Amino acid sequence: MKRELYEDWTAALRSGNYPQGKGHLKKDGNYCCLGVLCSVADVPREYHSGLEEVAFVFNGEPYLGSLNPVRFSVPREAPTLLSFFGMDNVTVNAKKVGMFSEDVCINLDTVLMYLNDGGKYTFSQIADVLDEYVADGSLVLT
Numbered sequence: 001m002k003r004e005l006y007e008d009w010t011a012a013l014r015s016g017n018y019p020q021g022k023g024h025l026k027k028d029g030n031y032c033c034l035g036v037l038c039s040v041a042d043v044p045r046e047y048h049s050g051l052e053e054v055a056f057v058f059n060g061e062p063y064l065g066s067l068n069p070v071r072f073s074v075p076r077e078a079p080t081l082l083s084f085f086g087m088d089n090v091t092v093n094a095k096k097v098g099m100f101s102e103d104v105c106i107n108l109d110t111v112l113m114y115l116n117d118g119g120k121y122t123f124s125q126i127a128d129v130l131d132e133y134v135a136d137g138s139l140v141l142t
Helices: 003-015 033-040 108-117 123-135
Strands: 056-058 061-063 091-093 105-107
Touching (some): 003 033, 033 108, 091 108, 108 123
Antiparallel strands (some): 091 105
16 A cells, blocks of 8 residues: 555544544545545546445445355456555455454454444554554555
8 A cells, every 4th residue: 555545544434534434435424444535536437336326336236244254255357446556465364353363364454344333443553553564564655
């Protein structure tokens, strides 16, 4: 991910200017952490299906998933928001955030949706987790 965009994204998450919501990039004026990323960046429409309605597109159809990590991951061949930013192959240790009791590496998008939609992490805390993944080398900035 480009360093400048990352810094803008985490600053926006910490700003208090985005009310946090769940299950959608943006709905009724509330955002998920990836919706904040969309707001900060100029994301082409094919990478999302309207900020008001869905989080990801699966084979051209809306895909909302659930908190079940097996169902929550978007297939790698589907365009996702993270693929637009060159982060579609980023895997991180989910134990760090309490998803599992042992070391398990899963896709960053799954972790971010879990943190946001699970309701236990504020945007500021999500930005802190992203900083930890940068510090440990899981998320590389260019």
